[in-house]
Amino acid sequence: MNDYERAGPARDEKRPRTPWGVFIKPGLFAALGCLLAIASSAGAQPVGEPLRHEVRTGDTLYDLAQAYLEDPGQWPELARANGNPRPNRLRPGSIVLVPDALLRRKPGGARIVHVSGEVRYATRGGASGVLETGMKLIDGDRVETGSGGFATLEMADGSVVRITGDSVLRLDRVKYSLVKKRADTALSLDKGRVESSVAPQRASGSRFQVGTPLMAAGVRGTEFGVSVAGGNRATSDVLEGEVELQVGRSGNTARVLAGSGGAVAAGDTVPALAPLLAAPDLSGAPALQQRPLIDLPFPALAGAASYRAFIWPAQAPGGVVGNVVAEGPRVRFAGLEDGDYVVRVNAIDALGIEGRPAVLPIRLKARPEPPVTLAPPDAGTIEAGEATLRWTQAEGIASYRLQVARDQAFTDLIVDEAAQQGESRTLPGLSSGTYFWRIGSVAAGKDGRPDAGPFGDPRRFMVRLPVAGSLGMAQDGDQAVLSWDGEEGQQYLVQIARAADFSTIVAEQRTAQRQWALDGLPGGQYFVRIQATDGDGYVRDFTRAQQFRIYRFVRSGSGPLRMGDGQEIQLQ
Known part of the structure; x- marks a missing residue:
């Protein structure tokens, strides 16, 4: 006892x-x-x-009902729970159960x-x-x-x-x-x-x-x-x-x-x-949350050692459904259904005193969740003008929303399909450059209307069509012209050397054209390589070295015999 x-x-x-x-x-x-x-x-x-009460001299069931139940009229209930003893004759030392x-x-x-x-x-x-x-x-x-x-x-x-x-x-x-x-x-x-x-x-x-x-x-x-x-x-x-x-x-x-x-x-x-510390500044925290894990970063508050946060449904003040203490200026909540919520955050100083609160209404719209992207890999490179985008299938999804853009903000869209079906989409005719794509799920809503979920995180891929895969050299008399294949908007650095290791550069040219007229090079064997800079600023590696020959022809006239480049021919 x-x-x-x-x-x-x-x-x-x-x-x-x-x-x-x-x-x-x-x-x-x-x-x-x-x-x-x-x-x-x-x-x-x-x-x-x-509850167990040890009876003392003078105790009665009336007194105990008043003391424990605040109503002496409840003594019959106590009596029934204890074998109906006489209310005025309780034996000292015995136990009364309440x-x-x-x-x-x-x-x-x-x-x-x-x-x-x-x-x-x-x-x-x-x-x-x-x-x-x-x-x-x-x-x-x-x-x-x-x-x-x-x-x-x-x-x-x-x-x-x-x-x-x-x-x-x-x-x-x-x-x-x-x-x-x-x-x-x-x-x-x-x-x-x-x-x-x-x-x-x-x-x-x-x-x-x-x-x-x-x-x-x-x-x-x-x-x-x-x-x-x-x-x-x-x-x-x-x-x-x-x-x-x-x-x-x-x-x-x-x-x-x-x-x-x-x-x-x-x-x-x-x-x-x-x-008290001031209320944290939540004005920059994203009010629309599109992932199941609510994530609210905010600027650090001077003097704060940690932060306390609560979240409750907007329509049910007081119905707190999550509360956390975070060491840094970022709070997260998981496991909540889509809907409107209110978040309250206050800082805690080094003494443990809790500061003034800040309140932020937010909306959670994370479902249906976007599919997982499969291909091409994020930041992957495709050496062809055609790209196939692939993603996972999810049960209960009626269709998908697909966007492909030339910028990460998705303002320069080249594909915007709100009812994409299937699990892949092939994009033909792509030029070299960097592309971004994202996809979201669309489910059948309870009211029969489509319920579009958020887009997934943007994925990036690069298209790099081959440069100088076909190199040409045309010579008409003393004039030699190098030409190569490429794309609009590219810039080129062209180098010519006697040796394949390009240890000594004999000629170099920067140009936006896809050809170069060579003047003044002596006849003989040469190597050429080309480095392209794409329209999005991406600088490629040099192409492999390719070999070509410049021929020089004998010119007749008064005086000694000379080559087309003006060199005198010495007769033996």
């Missing part, structure tokens, strides 16, 4: 207080109001073991209005399981979220508590008096973060407190965040209103004004105060 089971109702009210306290003055607090529109829904209740179902029907408690990801509960009686919407948690229950989990709790007075991923929260007290309209809520955050929106506590004696191993935050009608990092630091952040931090047993206090936060580490006697 544990200490709580031994203690009676009167003893249970005496709980040890943490040596650090935070007291927040009443006031408006407009942080993250978009997360508050939450509607309760019915569901199964978690079932726990009965059924869990009765405990969860009493006023107060916390109703689970939203759950996403991995979230589990554990009751004081030892039961545990997966947390579900509609469950009711009571004093002593605990909630634990996985790294991507999230849960929203609604108290009897309308206060809302949001538990982020990788957190452990214990519900020490979640009581509510129907007669006095008085709430008494005490939560303990062992790790992680909670964000609370507390209903105005008008009734005298109402309390709302979130405690940590290092400090406690108490409020009357406001919103605030509390975080525990690594078990050795706790923080609170304030956007509006005023917070008074009480740190250490010495009673030192400090006021935290709107736009500031406070951090308490183990051993501190005064809190570390700092202004």
